[in-house]
Amino acid sequence: MAGSSKRRARHLVFLPYVAFLAIFLGWPGLYVFRSAFAKGTAERSPMIEAVTGQFRGSFVFSLQLSFISASIGAVIGALVAVAVVRLDTVRGLRSTVVGYSAVAANMGGIPLAFAFLAAFGMQGLATRLLREINVDIIGWGFRISDFWGIVLVYLYFQIPLMTLVLVPALDGLRRTWAEAAQSLGASSAQYWRLVALPILTPALLGGFLLLVANAFAAYATAFALSSGGSRLVPVQIRFFLQGDTITGKTNLGYALAAWMVIITALLVTGFQLLMRRAERWRR
Amino acid sequence: MNRNIEFRDVAKSFGSVKALVDFAIRVDEGELVTLLGPSGCGKSTALRVAAGFEVCDSGDVLIGGTSVVALPASKRGIGMVFQNYSLFPHLTVHENLEFGMKVRKMSRSQRTARVGELLDLVRLAGLAERYPHQISGGQQQRVALARALAIEPQVLLLDEPLSALDATVRVEVREEIRRIQRTSGIATVFVTHDQEEALAISDRICVMCDGQVEQIATPHVVYRSPATPFVARFVGKVNDLAVEITASSRVRLRGHAFEFSVPQSQVQSGEARLLIRPEDIRVTSSAGGEGLQGRVDGLQFGGATTSLDVAIAGTNHVVRVSDSTRAMQFGIGDVVSLVFDMERALLTRE
Amino acid sequence: MKISRIGAWLTLAIVATFYIVPMLAMTRFAFQRVPVIKLSWGNVFQKWTIQPIIDSFGSPDFQRAASLSIMLAIATALATIAVLLPTMTFAHLGSPRTRRLIEISAVLPFVVPAIALVVGFAGAFRDTLPILIRSSFGLVPLYVITALPFTHRTLENGLAALDIRTLVNASRSLGASWWRTIAFVIAPNMRASIATASFLAFTVVLGEFTIASLLLKNTLPLYLSYAQGSNPQGTFGLGIVLVVISTVFVAMSNRFGKKVRT
Numbered sequence: 001m002a003g004s005s006k007r008r009a010r011h012l013v014f015l016p017y018v019a020f021l022a023i024f025l026g027w028p029g030l031y032v033f034r035s036a037f038a039k040g041t042a043e044r045s046p047m048i049e050a051v052t053g054q055f056r057g058s059f060v061f062s063l064q065l066s067f068i069s070a071s072i073g074a075v076i077g078a079l080v081a082v083a084v085v086r087l088d089t090v091r092g093l094r095s096t097v098v099g100y101s102a103v104a105a106n107m108g109g110i111p112l113a114f115a116f117l118a119a120f121g122m123q124g125l126a127t128r129l130l131r132e133i134n135v136d137i138i139g140w141g142f143r144i145s146d147f148w149g150i151v152l153v154y155l156y157f158q159i160p161l162m163t164l165v166l167v168p169a170l171d172g173l174r175r176t177w178a179e180a181a182q183s184l185g186a187s188s189a190q191y192w193r194l195v196a197l198p199i200l201t202p203a204l205l206g207g208f209l210l211l212v213a214n215a216f217a218a219y220a221t222a223f224a225l226s227s228g229g230s231r232l233v234p235v236q237i238r239f240f241l242q243g244d245t246i247t248g249k250t251n252l253g254y255a256l257a258a259w260m261v262i263i264t265a266l267l268v269t270g271f272q273l274l275m276r277r278a279e280r281w282r283r
Numbered sequence: 284m285n286r287n288i289e290f291r292d293v294a295k296s297f298g299s300v301k302a303l304v305d306f307a308i309r310v311d312e313g314e315l316v317t318l319l320g321p322s323g324c325g326k327s328t329a330l331r332v333a334a335g336f337e338v339c340d341s342g343d344v345l346i347g348g349t350s351v352v353a354l355p356a357s358k359r360g361i362g363m364v365f366q367n368y369s370l371f372p373h374l375t376v377h378e379n380l381e382f383g384m385k386v387r388k389m390s391r392s393q394r395t396a397r398v399g400e401l402l403d404l405v406r407l408a409g410l411a412e413r414y415p416h417q418i419s420g421g422q423q424q425r426v427a428l429a430r431a432l433a434i435e436p437q438v439l440l441l442d443e444p445l446s447a448l449d450a451t452v453r454v455e456v457r458e459e460i461r462r463i464q465r466t467s468g469i470a471t472v473f474v475t476h477d478q479e480e481a482l483a484i485s486d487r488i489c490v491m492c493d494g495q496v497e498q499i500a501t502p503h504v505v506y507r508s509p510a511t512p513f514v515a516r517f518v519g520k521v522n523d524l525a526v527e528i529t530a531s532s533r534v535r536l537r538g539h540a541f542e543f544s545v546p547q548s549q550v551q552s553g554e555a556r557l558l559i560r561p562e563d564i565r566v567t568s569s570a571g572g573e574g575l576q577g578r579v580d581g582l583q584f585g586g587a588t589t590s591l592d593v594a595i596a597g598t599n600h601v602v603r604v605s606d607s608t609r610a611m612q613f614g615i616g617d618v619v620s621l622v623f624d625m626e627r628a629l630l631t632r633e
Numbered sequence: 634m635k636i637s638r639i640g641a642w643l644t645l646a647i648v649a650t651f652y653i654v655p656m657l658a659m660t661r662f663a664f665q666r667v668p669v670i671k672l673s674w675g676n677v678f679q680k681w682t683i684q685p686i687i688d689s690f691g692s693p694d695f696q697r698a699a700s701l702s703i704m705l706a707i708a709t710a711l712a713t714i715a716v717l718l719p720t721m722t723f724a725h726l727g728s729p730r731t732r733r734l735i736e737i738s739a740v741l742p743f744v745v746p747a748i749a750l751v752v753g754f755a756g757a758f759r760d761t762l763p764i765l766i767r768s769s770f771g772l773v774p775l776y777v778i779t780a781l782p783f784t785h786r787t788l789e790n791g792l793a794a795l796d797i798r799t800l801v802n803a804s805r806s807l808g809a810s811w812w813r814t815i816a817f818v819i820a821p822n823m824r825a826s827i828a829t830a831s832f833l834a835f836t837v838v839l840g841e842f843t844i845a846s847l848l849l850k851n852t853l854p855l856y857l858s859y860a861q862g863s864n865p866q867g868t869f870g871l872g873i874v875l876v877v878i879s880t881v882f883v884a885m886s887n888r889f890g891k892k893v894r895t
Binding site: 014016017021023024025027028029035076080082083084093099103104106107108110111112115116118120125126127128155159213219220223224253254257260261 | 638641652654655658659719731735738743744747751836839840841843847857861873876880886
């Protein structure tokens, strides 16, 4: 029987946790936003300057990289998920693939960059092997440190992330729905178009958004690959705040960070809402 | 055109497991036939072969007189209701109902009119714009039934449609199903493991065990004249007593001196089992005299009927007897006399 | 419905190749003393040695970086459990709404990218609590937050499998304090989840680069980034070792995770 004082005492229990989050997540976040809106000696608010001025190109570059790696990663990741569910009867295959996906999706930036340099760099093993069959990717202008090189590296963790999102969603596709559609006269194509794809859409879309957020926030891999990577927003923030800080303009760095938080927040919220919809249908 | 379905010697195995052996039955227009049996008996397999989700190893299935085994499920003219997860979760009730019609490219006005009819048929008008997760389990199954009937199939197949529902809802929905089936007059194959359900709504029951047909008959006959010991044990309640056959028409309860006389010699001498239903045993309070003596050990009051567990003196046989409550005015510890109606009993080896 | 098995196997094979090639390349570069240009089918199996990685292990810079990372990992794991276990236990005793709030709060770190977090952290505490920025252990709270979404979910799975209310009531009615209850009644029943959460925390810390880099702390990933120039083969070898360790950790997490579910 909790009286109001007991209830208050009970809620006090969460104080350490809330305080922890407030101090180490909330306060830094607040600081970023406060600095991002502080004009200082500049004419315009740093938030506006960040997306219209010299950094506009960085945002465009970052978003392009994120969307493209997310698109390709989503498609391939979906195919892998479909393949794994199709081969459900093969013992151990699903747990191996899902298990390895969990590792690859969280693969730290530095070793990953190393691995791709070793494979697809100018002196890379794969580069060399491809040359043996007369495919000269270097001659085509492919550089691991440029846009498409980074996309390739990002795919390494984008694909498994999509697989991890989609496999449970595919599991949720009940066999009875396929059979019901058949009994009602639907062909295989009609089933996919009218039933399976609509049911999977929230997971597909949500997964895609998650991949975009994932790529957008990535820092270490791009940093380790340098040159091309340095045009990405996360890396620019670092150069900005650790290099020579032009007085009155430091807040621009914070504005970049604030925009990153806003964009990521929108994407992650979208992902959560879509996954909740997908969950509801699985009941 | 006869809207019926016929199975001819259908056989199906999964690996070394024989799911169906020489399965044959015909369900005519207007009939509701139940395939009844424990899990693994082959009833669902038979249904799925009829629907086209399994391919039989041998035999034939005819719908409306035409063989359908070579046809895919989408072209067989069947309507099917599943145990659960029948409805498409992303569509409203209205959209679920018109799915089959949309596939057949019926016009919007035709579809809407028919959806209205169907909702009236299952008495769920007003739920058209709800989503499946917003309606109850019983309502979902009624919508599933309506959806199956929307495309006017020749045959209706129901795969344990009530098994996932709560007990009270189950009774409601099964009466709905029976009402709708009678109204539409469609040949229906109903699969269940619940014998009470089968007895309540079927025109005929096909009792199955291990892929084989044990008996096909009306509920009354299946209950009162079970063809095999399996049917006797599976349908309704039955007492299962260990007995010995002493002479060609004398049967003795094991461990007791009392002997019954059996109408005709059903089984040769030796050990056997006597199967008799609780309501086929008469209880009187006369101690001594004719009948088997016993003491009332347990009592279950069931409203209109009452059951007694009677322990036979000197043995560990316990016999369950039931009758109308009015006739069973006994208490625990009372000494009673039991008279078995041997015309209704079944003697069997197993 | 009509997806062919062959197509499925083909897809997996192609994608698997994409995953193996970089790792193979990294391994080869690290352990084979043959430059790519001189590589031919003849000498593919020659000159393999683990010397470069032994050199790395011997380097004092590496040892400093590795020990720092390991200590940070242990500290992060302990801090995570210390903060989350009591909090989540109480959440399970409270209303579903409280539990939902905690769940949402655990997803917040996803919304703040590491770069934004560290930049805000440095700016916020530079003048007020510089010790947090100077000390290497100032990284621990940031790491706890980074790992929060994963560790929270793991512990949530473990708690959901138990009847917390009954356990707590029983323990408290026998006179145990809250601390003893959590430490000696709840925790032992959650050994698998706690172990899994710790492994996840370890994996996160051993791979984390962004925060350490901006705060100029010499952790293992940072060492890899710097030492690349001076000892490329050894560094790449360390990279492979890190990948293997992470894989083992996650595999063990999965194995423990399965045990929890039964």
